[in-house]
Amino acid sequence: MAVNQVSVFLENKPGTLNQMTKVLANHGVNIRALSLADTNDFGIARMIVNDVFEATNVLKEENFVATFTPVLIYAISDEAGSLNKILEKFTAANVNVEYMYAFAGKKNAYMIFRVKDTANAEKLLSSQGLKSLTQEQIADV
Amino acid sequence: MERYFQEEIECAPREKILAIQNEKLVAQVKNVWDNVEYYRKKMQEKNLTPDDIKSVDDLHKLPFLSKADLKAAYPYGLLARPLKDCVRIQSTSGTTGKRVVAFYTQKDIDMWEECCARAIVAAGGTNEDVCQVSYGYGLFTGGPGLNGGSHKVGCLTIPASSGNTERQIMFIMDLQATILCCTPSYAAYLGESMKEMGLTPEQIPLKAGIFGAEAWSEEMRRDIEKTLGIKAYDIYGLTEISGPGVSFECSAQKGMHINEDHFIAEIIDPDTGEVLPEGTQGELVFTSLDKEAFPLLRYRTRDICTLTREKCSCGRTHVRMAKPRGRSDDMLIIRGVNVFPSQIETVLLKNGYAANYQIIVDRINNTDTFDINVEMTPDMFTDNVGEVQTRKKVLESGLHSMLGIKAKVNLVAPKTITRSEGKAVRVIDKRKI
Numbered sequence: 301m302a303v304n305q306v307s308v309f310l311e312n313k314p315g316t317l318n319q320m321t322k323v324l325a326n327h328g329v330n331i332r333a334l335s336l337a338d339t340n341d342f343g344i345a346r347m348i349v350n351d352v353f354e355a356t357n358v359l360k361e362e363n364f365v366a367t368f369t370p371v372l373i374y375a376i377s378d379e380a381g382s383l384n385k386i387l388e389k390f391t392a393a394n395v396n397v398e399y400m401y402a403f404a405g406k407k408n409a410y411m412i413f414r415v416k417d418t419a420n421a422e423k424l425l426s427s428q429g430l431k432s433l434t435q436e437q438i439a440d441v
Numbered sequence: 442m443e444r445y446f447q448e449e450i451e452c453a454p455r456e457k458i459l460a461i462q463n464e465k466l467v468a469q470v471k472n473v474w475d476n477v478e479y480y481r482k483k484m485q486e487k488n489l490t491p492d493d494i495k496s497v498d499d500l501h502k503l504p505f506l507s508k509a510d511l512k513a514a515y516p517y518g519l520l521a522r523p524l525k526d527c528v529r530i531q532s533t534s535g536t537t538g539k540r541v542v543a544f545y546t547q548k549d550i551d552m553w554e555e556c557c558a559r560a561i562v563a564a565g566g567t568n569e570d571v572c573q574v575s576y577g578y579g580l581f582t583g584g585p586g587l588n589g590g591s592h593k594v595g596c597l598t599i600p601a602s603s604g605n606t607e608r609q610i611m612f613i614m615d616l617q618a619t620i621l622c623c624t625p626s627y628a629a630y631l632g633e634s635m636k637e638m639g640l641t642p643e644q645i646p647l648k649a650g651i652f653g654a655e656a657w658s659e660e661m662r663r664d665i666e667k668t669l670g671i672k673a674y675d676i677y678g679l680t681e682i683s684g685p686g687v688s689f690e691c692s693a694q695k696g697m698h699i700n701e702d703h704f705i706a707e708i709i710d711p712d713t714g715e716v717l718p719e720g721t722q723g724e725l726v727f728t729s730l731d732k733e734a735f736p737l738l739r740y741r742t743r744d745i746c747t748l749t750r751e752k753c754s755c756g757r758t759h760v761r762m763a764k765p766r767g768r769s770d771d772m773l774i775i776r777g778v779n780v781f782p783s784q785i786e787t788v789l790l791k792n793g794y795a796a797n798y799q800i801i802v803d804r805i806n807n808t809d810t811f812d813i814n815v816e817m818t819p820d821m822f823t824d825n826v827g828e829v830q831t832r833k834k835v836l837e838s839g840l841h842s843m844l845g846i847k848a849k850v851n852l853v854a855p856k857t858i859t860r861s862e863g864k865a866v867r868v869i870d871k872r873k874i
Contacts, residue, residue: 307824309817311854337826341833342817342852346824363856365817369824398825414824 301434302370302418304352309365310336310343320345320364327358332438333403333412348373348403348412350439370418372425373433375408375441386411386430393424405441443692443755446562446594447555450702451757455750458701458758463496465730466705470494470503473736476521479514480506480738497705500728501716506740508541511681516542522734532580533680543680544734550589552731556678556686556700557590563691563698563755564649564674566620568595573612575623575631576654577603582684583654587622590686596620603627606634617646625657625665625673629796632668642670651676653685656764656771656783660790662694675764681740682727688762693754696761703731706760707739708748722747725762745772773868775802776809778846782867785813785848788839792832793821799858803871811848813840816855 310316317336324331333348349355352368359366376382390397390413398414410433415421422432433441445451453461471491473480483504484490493502511519520527522544529545545553566572572591576583584602591598599612603623609631612618621628628650635645647669653676662673677697678685687704688697699706707716708723717723725744729736744765753761766781773780786796794815801812821832833850840848859866 305824307822309822309829309852309854311852311857316854339826339830342829344824344826344829363854365819365822365855367819367822367824 301432302422303348303373303412303433303435303438304368305371305412305414306347306349306352306355306359307367307369308345308347308359310345312338312340312342317343317345319362320359323358323362323364324349324355327354329355329358333401333410335399335401335412337399346399346401346414348438352435369414372413372415372418372422373438374411374413374430375405375433376411378404378409382409383411389425389428389430393421393428395421395424408441410438410441444562444565444567445757446559451559451698451759453702453758455758459497461702462705462730465702466497466500466728467491467494469728469730469736470738472521473738477519477736479510479518480504500705500707500739503728503739505714505726506737508741508743511541519735519737520544521732521736522546527734530580531582531585531680531684533582541680543683546733549683549732549734552703553586553683553686554589554593556683556689556703557586557676558593559590559700560651560674560676560686560689561587561590561594561596561620563689563757564620564651564672565692566591566594566596566649570594570596570619571599571616572596572620572622573599573601573609573616573618575601575603575609575621575627576685581654582678582680583622583624586678586684586686587651591620591622606631610635610638610640613645613647614640619646619648620651621647621649621669621671622651624654625652625661626655626796628652628665628669628673629661632665633795636668642668645670647671649674651689653677656766656781658783658787658790658796659764660787661796664790664796677762677765679727679742681735681737681742682729683732687727691753691755691757695753696749696763698753698755698757698759698761699748701759704729706748706762708746709741711741711743711745719748719750722766725765771868773800773802773870775811776846778844780811780844780846784843785840788836788843789815792836792839794818794836795855797858798867800868801871802868809872811846812851813848814851814853814858816858817852818855 330350335346337344356366400413402411474491526546527544528547531543533541574587578584650671650673666673674690676685676689678687688699690697705728707726711724725742727740728738746765747763750760799814803810837850
């Protein structure tokens, strides 16, 4: 099951990222994972949060452009070679990674993958024995 | 069925319109000669007397008036009636420093309001309509003009004035307003706000909008029509000549009919002052035939447009003017190229961005820099950096081919560009030339 990532447009000037985190903090949104893509002109924050709908709503109210993006999240054990192992399955399934980032949970580490055709990629990876996490499971890890 | 406020005159045969113009012009020139010393001197400089003006054919002999003349004659120099006959002033900010102050007798106001009434009826208005006037009231002619016109048509008039968007929307919805009068940028903003509140075009009771007082593009019109579920009509005017309603659009939406029983329009070459043939693009010049208090003859508007007397499908016979390409005051010269803000708006809307933008021009190391701040919209945003950059590049190349020069687009957060409740501030020119 794909998980909804919140993607937010950030103008490239001091304070915008902080403005975004302030809005989320004021509404009790917990950021589980965050990655920032930046260019010379603008940035895009990509986040896994505990409450996707609350996060997007409050951001929109504060005039941020925010959208959902489906991503695949897989648990990996916190030891040498586990990322390599999972990526070999991506290769075997011929799935291209657009971008990825990670976060550490209580037990495992978690890798977040953005791929092109999420549903199809998930099917291919699942036939390789990879089971992606659901939105509910993320809340507990 | 096309409806008219004053059918007999709005659809009069051309010969009749010309006869009216000939008669009124001769009388008006005499009136100005007798009562306005400033203009009499200008005529004397050209060795003219009122006897030289026998018909519209002689109009080209008369001297022009420009904003510079209004400044020189400020405040009373062009007044043709004693103050006891005047009942109102309206005023507009002048780009030349002094404000423009125009005077009205009661008859002048009635004529102006009738022009606005013609525009409202042309947009489908009747005494059954609820007309919300969201132009600013006060010195600005937008509010008072459409307010008066709406009264003359017999609409229930909501004098909302500008600002307080929430209250505007409340009135539109609660009182079931059917006609909205405001600036196009404010109409777009109201539309956006209503969309955000979850209101669909079907739920919005408006059926027509009369929008003017700033340049707007055909794309912006379609955009507003779609969000509000209305037909949007253009209206044109200027304080110097009376206010909104000098010309207005009919159901054909193919140019604005100039009220020729009150105003004579000419197109001139802005450099030589020579009158240009019909259909040629040039500067629009107006002569006021009926104004008592502030009768301007051959006033140069600085608006660049064309005129056509081709038959219009609506039945009106009055000459039509094309939407001005922009007031030459709005025109920017960047790296030697003429740029009209309305061209930028066209490209933005074509590419899926909102018509809210800001142009920033500066001069660094003797070269003009040209930046356009454009608000990011949910439609144009994705989580993919490359995609956002590609869309931005498509926009930049669209602007380049429209304008002929390169502009740098800066994507900014939504609603960070100040919204206008009157006219939008589109251009920040930091050049000190």
